[in-house]
Amino acid sequence: MKKMARGLLLLAAGAALLAGVSRQGLAQGRNITVKGSDTMVILGQRWAEVYMSRNPGVPIQVTGGGSGTGIAALINGTCDVAESSRPMKDSEKAEVSQKRGKPVVEIPVALDGLAVYVNEQNPVSELSLEQLKKIYTGVAKNWKEVGGRDERIILYGRENSSGTYVYFKEHVLENADYYPTTQTLPGTAAVINAVARDTRGIGYGGIAYGKGIKHLRVRKDANSPAIEPSMDNVMSGAYPISRYLYWYLAGQPAGDLKKLVDWVMTKDGQSVVENVGYYPLPEDVLTRYAGGPAKQAKAKSRKSGVK
Amino acid sequence: MGDLAISVSSGTLQRARAPRRWREWAITKLIQLNAWLALAFIALILVFVAREAVPLFYEPASQAEVGWSRLFLPQHYGTPDAPLPYVWQPVSTEPKYSLMPLFLGTLKITTIAMLFAAPLALAAAVYTAEFAPGWVRETVKPAVELLAGFPSVVLGFFALIVLASWLQRAFDFDYRLNAVNAGIALGLAVIPIIYTVCEDALGAVPRGLREASWALGATRAETAWRVVLPAALPGIFAGCVLGFGRAIGETMIVLMASGNAAITSWSFTESVRTLSATIAAELAEVVFGSPHYRVLFLLGLLLFIFTLLLNSAGEWMIARLRRHLTGRA
Numbered sequence: 001m002k003k004m005a006r007g008l009l010l011l012a013a014g015a016a017l018l019a020g021v022s023r024q025g026l027a028q029g030r031n032i033t034v035k036g037s038d039t040m041v042i043l044g045q046r047w048a049e050v051y052m053s054r055n056p057g058v059p060i061q062v063t064g065g066g067s068g069t070g071i072a073a074l075i076n077g078t079c080d081v082a083e084s085s086r087p088m089k090d091s092e093k094a095e096v097s098q099k100r101g102k103p104v105v106e107i108p109v110a111l112d113g114l115a116v117y118v119n120e121q122n123p124v125s126e127l128s129l130e131q132l133k134k135i136y137t138g139v140a141k142n143w144k145e146v147g148g149r150d151e152r153i154i155l156y157g158r159e160n161s162s163g164t165y166v167y168f169k170e171h172v173l174e175n176a177d178y179y180p181t182t183q184t185l186p187g188t189a190a191v192i193n194a195v196a197r198d199t200r201g202i203g204y205g206g207i208a209y210g211k212g213i214k215h216l217r218v219r220k221d222a223n224s225p226a227i228e229p230s231m232d233n234v235m236s237g238a239y240p241i242s243r244y245l246y247w248y249l250a251g252q253p254a255g256d257l258k259k260l261v262d263w264v265m266t267k268d269g270q271s272v273v274e275n276v277g278y279y280p281l282p283e284d285v286l287t288r289y290a291g292g293p294a295k296q297a298k299a300k301s302r303k304s305g306v307k
Numbered sequence: 308m309g310d311l312a313i314s315v316s317s318g319t320l321q322r323a324r325a326p327r328r329w330r331e332w333a334i335t336k337l338i339q340l341n342a343w344l345a346l347a348f349i350a351l352i353l354v355f356v357a358r359e360a361v362p363l364f365y366e367p368a369s370q371a372e373v374g375w376s377r378l379f380l381p382q383h384y385g386t387p388d389a390p391l392p393y394v395w396q397p398v399s400t401e402p403k404y405s406l407m408p409l410f411l412g413t414l415k416i417t418t419i420a421m422l423f424a425a426p427l428a429l430a431a432a433v434y435t436a437e438f439a440p441g442w443v444r445e446t447v448k449p450a451v452e453l454l455a456g457f458p459s460v461v462l463g464f465f466a467l468i469v470l471a472s473w474l475q476r477a478f479d480f481d482y483r484l485n486a487v488n489a490g491i492a493l494g495l496a497v498i499p500i501i502y503t504v505c506e507d508a509l510g511a512v513p514r515g516l517r518e519a520s521w522a523l524g525a526t527r528a529e530t531a532w533r534v535v536l537p538a539a540l541p542g543i544f545a546g547c548v549l550g551f552g553r554a555i556g557e558t559m560i561v562l563m564a565s566g567n568a569a570i571t572s573w574s575f576t577e578s579v580r581t582l583s584a585t586i587a588a589e590l591a592e593v594v595f596g597s598p599h600y601r602v603l604f605l606l607g608l609l610l611f612i613f614t615l616l617l618n619s620a621g622e623w624m625i626a627r628l629r630r631h632l633t634g635r636a
Contacts, residue, residue, distance in 0.1 A: 068592035138389070152481060159567070160398035161592030175400045177384075180391060180408070183484055183566035183578045184588065190467075197472060198483050 031059035032257055036070020036083035037163055038187065039206060040245050043110060043276045044083050047264055050272055058256045067163035074248055075099050080257055082248040085112065085163035102251030107289070108244035109264055111279040112206055113234035114168060116241075117192060117213040119199045124148040126217040126226035129240060132172050135202060138179030143200065155182040156194050156203035164188070167243055168204050207234070208277055234279045245278065265289045356611060360604035369598040373404045378602075381407075395569035395580065397589070397599045404602050408569035412486070412579035416561055419490025419575060420497055420554045425547055427494075428501035436509035437531040448506065455499035463563035466492035471564065478576075484566030486579045492560045501550040508542020509535060541628040548621030552614050558583040582606045 034044045041064035048060035070082035075095045093104045116132060118124060124147055127135075134140040135153055144150045157178060158165040165184075169175065185191050188205035195201040196212030207215070207229050217226035220240045233239040253261050263269045270280035363369045384403060385391030393405035431451065435444045471488045474480060480487070512535050520530040536543070566578030567588065586603050593600045 066592040068594065072595065154482060159588040160396070161589050166398065169399075177394065177396050177399055177403070180394055180396075180570050181568050181578065183482070183568045184580075185567070186562070186588070193468075194483065200481075201483075 030256075031061055032081070032260060033073075033079040034060060034062045034081040034083060034247075035065060035073045035079040036081075037067040037085040037245070038064040039067075039085040039112070039163060040083040040110075043245070043273060043278060046272050046276055047260075047269065050269075051260055051263060055259070058260075060260070066161050067166075068161065071248065074104075074250060077250075080249065081261075084246045084248060085243070086166050087244075087246065088248055096248075096250055100250040105249040105252055107247045107249070107261065107265070108281065108285065109247045110245040110270075110273045111234055111281060112243055112245050113229045113239050113279065114164065114172075114204055114241040114243065115207040115229045116216045116218065117195045117203045117205070117210075118216060119195055119201055120212055120214045121199050122148060122214075124216070125214070126219060128219045128222055128224075128226075129172055130221065132218070133174065133176065136168075136173055136178055136182065137176045138181070151200045154198055154201045155179060156191050156198075156201055157182045157184055158188075158191065158205070159184045159186060164205060168241075171243075172204075172241060206277065231274075231279050235282050353608075353611060356604055356608050360601055360608045363598065363601040363605055366601075369601055372402055372598040373602060377404055378406050378605075381405075393571045395585070397602065402599065404598075405569075405571075406606075408571045409580055409582050409585055409606070411571055411573075412565070412569070413555060413581040413583070415486045415573075415575055415579055416490050416493060416565060416581055417551060417554045419486060420493035421547070421551060423491055423494035424497040424550060424554075425501055428498045428546070428550075429505055429543065431498075432502050432505035432509055433531055433536065436506055437535060438527060451499050451502050454495075455503070457496070459496055459557060459559040460563070462492050462496055463560040466560065466564035480576045482566060482568075482576065482578050484564060485577055486565060486575045489561045489565035489579070490575075492564050493554050493557055496557060496560060497550040497554050500553055501546045504546030504549060505539070505543050508539040508546065511542065512538045541625045544628060545621060545625050548618065548624075552617060555614060555617075556583055556610060558587045562587055582610055586610075 034048065036044075041062060044062040048062050052058065052060055067082075067084040067086050070079065070084055071088060071092050073079040074082035075092065077100055088104060088106065096102075096104045116127065122143070124143065127146060131140065131146050135146065136155060136157070140146060141153060142150065143153055155178075157168070160166075169178065183194070185194055185203075188208055189210075191203040191205045192208060192210040192213055195203040196210060203213075215229050217228050218240050219226040224240075227233050227239045229239050229241075234242045247261065247264070249257070249261070252258075265281075265286055267280075267286070270286070273280045363373065364375075381392035382394070382403070382405065383390065383392075384394040384405075393407040394403040395405055395408050396403045431447070435447050439447065466488055467484070470492060471483045474488055474491075475483050478487075516534055516538060517530055520534045521527075525534070561579075561581045562584040565581065565584065567580045567584055568578035569580040570577050586606050589599070590603050593603060
């Protein structure tokens with residue numbers, strides 16, 4: 001009995017000590033916390049790795065959880081950078097300035113194109129934005145209505161916690177609802193996997209390559225040419241479904257954080273983007289960030305999403 | 308009882324009793340405290356979940372977006388020529404919170420899981436308890452109990468990649484990820500639970516009952532079916548209720564293998580969305596305190612209450628059965 005009591009006391013003391021130590025570590029605040037989009041988490045980690053290998057002494061912590069989680073953390077002050085695959089809403093920006101006393105700084109850090117996948121055995125290879133909308137809102141239920149075989153269309157999508165879900169809904173569905181039969185999967189890889197195994201399937205997600213699927217060429221309207229989702233087309237803005245990936249900060253960055261952000265916005269930092277599977281920002285956006293002259297019009301028009 | 312002990316070594320009876328009695332009291336109180344603590348944890352969890360969910364029904368912001376009628380009654384969603392009475396689409400310009408598809412989905416998946424698991428588990432239990440030679444029982448029982456340790460995410464993954472393709476090839480389903488797929492995988496997770504409890508219940512039937520039956524000329528099979536099984540019925544029922552409770556709350560398997568489409572239909576070959584998968588998938592990104600957040604906590608509360616009621620009903624049925632059987636026998 002006495003031995004047990006002594007053991008328990010030691011355990012309690014040890015736990016208290018650990019709690020105290022870890023709390024102290026966090027309170028130091030020298031590390032940079034990056035939180036948010038699952039679409040961007042690997043990119044964030046890769047940036048952090050490369051930066052930390054060159055600048056030891058500045059620990060950078062990167063976690064995922066979804067764009068909304070990152071934005072909520074930015075509002076609450078529990079992260080320095082919120083990664084987001086969708087632009088922040090005005091109400092969210094207002095909350096940041098209210099709770100943290102500083103205005104939101106929005107920095108586009110990479111480009112992403114949203115590809116639409118079909119099974120490689122599907123004869124359909126191009127669709128217009130309007131046809132995509134009809135398919136995903138359930139108006140067009142059969143592949144023969146869009147030029148394919150006489151088979152039912154099986155819809156695959158993402159969970160409503162995903163920035164990709166929101167982006168596709170706003171820019172392709174024009175804020176209409178997804179048809180209830182849309183099966184929701186937890187990530188781009190899961191969508192690709194599902195479409196690869198289903199000859200009748202259609203899915204969307206980041207531009208990524210997988211066995212068994214092919215990317216559809218998308219045309220903006222019936223008269224435009226059908227554009228392939230390739231790096232050049234996304235960077236030039238020709239591909240209709242492309243979006244910026246953002247870093248949001250509360251207030252202008254300073255010190256270590258500023259050095260990190262500045263590095264990310266150089267050609268060196270952008271070279272990491274390509275390795276992860278997204279697209280680097282075009283020249284004019286980088287020069288504009290660095291304070292140089294830029295083709296303002298082109299950069300502005302892409303910001304709204306669909307061109 | 309400690310104070311009745313008499314110290315033989317010396318004549319100081321009073322002093323020998325007091326510390327021992329005090330220690331008894333302290334240990335008893337400590338054990339009682341632990342029991343109350345366990346109850347307290349459950350009550351506190353209920354309070355926490357209810358506290359986040361209940362404002363849904365009086366907060367003006369939530370009331371504007373969602374109320375009783377929108378949660379449970381058919382609405383006029385969809386278009387006039389393609390009406391959709393129940394839609395679950397909370398992230399939308401017009402958020403839609405119909406719970407019917409989620410209830411139906413949970414019900415369908417649990418039904419399939421129980422239909423698949425209960426007969427198999429019961430048959431296995433009867434076999435190992437009544438027919439199997441000793442060495443077979445010694446191998447099979449621990450093996451099935453090992454199956455219980457299988458991480459559900461692995462079962463979900465198996466169902467997503469392998470089982471779904473098998474089923475689609477065998478039955479030519481329209482939807483690759485559907486209720487049957489998730490139901491069978493869920494059944495695999497539930498089998499060990501039902502098996503263990505049933506096996507214990509069958510083993511607890513007194514040997515005398517079996518011997519009497521054999522003595523009267525019944526075969527092993529007849530004895531097992533007509534004597535042992537009815538005697539073990541309360542335990543078997545308890546096993547099924549436990550299995551059902553596990554099936555209702557299981558999240559990872561259904562999240563990966565069911566397709567998560569909130570469809571309102573009675574078809575088992577279509578995709579389904581369950582309550583547990585909805586909470587798991589959507590809670591990460593929901594804005595703290597928003598109507599969507601409160602509805603998700605409401606789902607959690609409903610799951611909690613339903614499981615509580617289910618287990619209570621199961622306990623009541625078991626008590627009744629027990630009285631019936633022992634009363635008659």
